[in-house]
């Protein structure tokens with residue numbers, strides 16, 4: 001599983017807390033919301049809602 005995160009955003013923080021509490025190791029990919037990376041076709045293919053967290 002890949003976890004699509006943005007370290008400054010509140011919604012993916014919930015997922016980060018869950019992952020940490022469970023002691024899981026998950027490949028994390030940082031999405032640059034500030035520069036609109038969530039709107040790029042590559043990320044749209046992962047989540048058509050263009051939001052993080054995604055997996």
Ligand SMILES: N[C@@H](CCC(=O)N[C@@H](CS)C(=O)NCC(=O)O)C(=O)O
Nearest residue numbers: 009010011012033038050051052053
């Ligand atoms: N319902 C979603 C909402 C996620 C959401 O809105 N995430 C924000 C970051 S906190 C986002 O990706 N925004 C993208 C944007 O503003 O274009 C959830 O709670 O997981």
